[in-house]
Amino acid sequence: MKFFIDTANLDQIKEAQDLGILDGVTTNPSLMAKEGIKGDENVKNHYKTICQIAKGGEVSAEVIATDFEGMIKEGEILAALNPQIVVKIPMIKDGIKAIKYFSDKGIKTNCTLVFSLGQALLAAKAGATFVSPFIGRLDDISSDGVELIHKMSEMYNFYAFDTQILAASIRSTQHIIQCAEAGADVITAPLDAIMGLLNHPLTDIGLAKFLADHKKVNG
Numbered sequence: 001m002k003f004f005i006d007t008a009n010l011d012q013i014k015e016a017q018d019l020g021i022l023d024g025v026t027t028n029p030s031l032m033a034k035e036g037i038k039g040d041e042n043v044k045n046h047y048k049t050i051c052q053i054a055k056g057g058e059v060s061a062e063v064i065a066t067d068f069e070g071m072i073k074e075g076e077i078l079a080a081l082n083p084q085i086v087v088k089i090p091m092i093k094d095g096i097k098a099i100k101y102f103s104d105k106g107i108k109t110n111c112t113l114v115f116s117l118g119q120a121l122l123a124a125k126a127g128a129t130f131v132s133p134f135i136g137r138l139d140d141i142s143s144d145g146v147e148l149i150h151k152m153s154e155m156y157n158f159y160a161f162d163t164q165i166l167a168a169s170i171r172s173t174q175h176i177i178q179c180a181e182a183g184a185d186v187i188t189a190p191l192d193a194i195m196g197l198l199n200h201p202l203t204d205i206g207l208a209k210f211l212a213d214h215k216k217v218n219g
Contacts, residue, residue: 001179001187002024002164003016003021003022003023003187003189004057004060004186004187004188004189005022005025005026005189006027006170006188006190007025007027007190007191008027008046010035010053012191013050014053016194017055022054023058023186024054024057024060024086024188025050025054025057025060026059026060026110026132026166027050027060027061028062028088028112029062044077044078047061047078047082051082051085054084057084058086058108059082059084059085059086060085060086060087060110060130061081061085061086061087063078063087063098067094068097071089071094072098072101072102075098079108085108086129087102087108087109088112089102089110089111089112089128090113091111091113091122097126099111099123099126099127100126102127103128108129109127110166111123111126111128111132112134112168113132114131114132115138115148116148117148117152120133120148124161129163129164130163130164130166130185130186131163131165131166132167132168132188133145133148133149133152133166133167134168134169135167135168135169135175135179136175137169139171145169146179149182150182150183152165153182153184157183164185164186165184165186166184166186166187166188167182167184167186167187168188170188170189170190172193173196173197173199176189176193176194177197
């Protein structure tokens with residue numbers, strides 16, 4: 001399973017890269033705004049920097065337009081920034097058309113804001129590289145986000161779709177484990193959720209005992 005980090009913060013991307021487990025980065029306008037990145041040229045330059053840090057990893061860059069022509073124009077500009085760029089397209093009618101257009105052109109896409117099996121089917125049919133079900137937001141309305149991952153995995157395997165399931169809106173370390181068990185190809189998560197995978201009380205206890213025993217013998 002690939003690990004993407006969901007942020008536009010360069011320090012966090014560097015930390016994940018230094019850990020040796022980073023496969024890519026996902027961003028959106030909200031994450032850019034959180035880092036104070038404003039203006040088209042600044043946003044483009046920020047994407048270029050992210051690509052450099054990610055060292056070959058895929059970087060999702062989201063279009064702002066919601067009409068077909070606008071998405072095509074923005075997406076082609078984004079894709080031209082770096083071969084690592086994956087054009088992030090919303091799950092709407094014109095978005096599906098745009099995904100098909102980009103797929104035919106050999107440009108990678110990430111269909112975002114997916115909440116149902118039907119939406120996931122349409123995105124895969126259109127040729128999306130990644131489909132991003134938002135599991136945390138489904139949980140927020142008392143639906144089962146992880147169960148959607150299960151169903152998508154079964155459907156994609158049955159029909160031999162090449163589209164990868166990119167589990168998004170991950171709220172916790174446990175979400176990551178559940179997505180791995182459900183068959184997600186990729187997870188994108190905040191750095192703290194990923195770092196949480198390191199933690200286990202028995203590891204801490206075991207390490208403390210090893211160090212204590214070493215000190216007894218070696219002083």
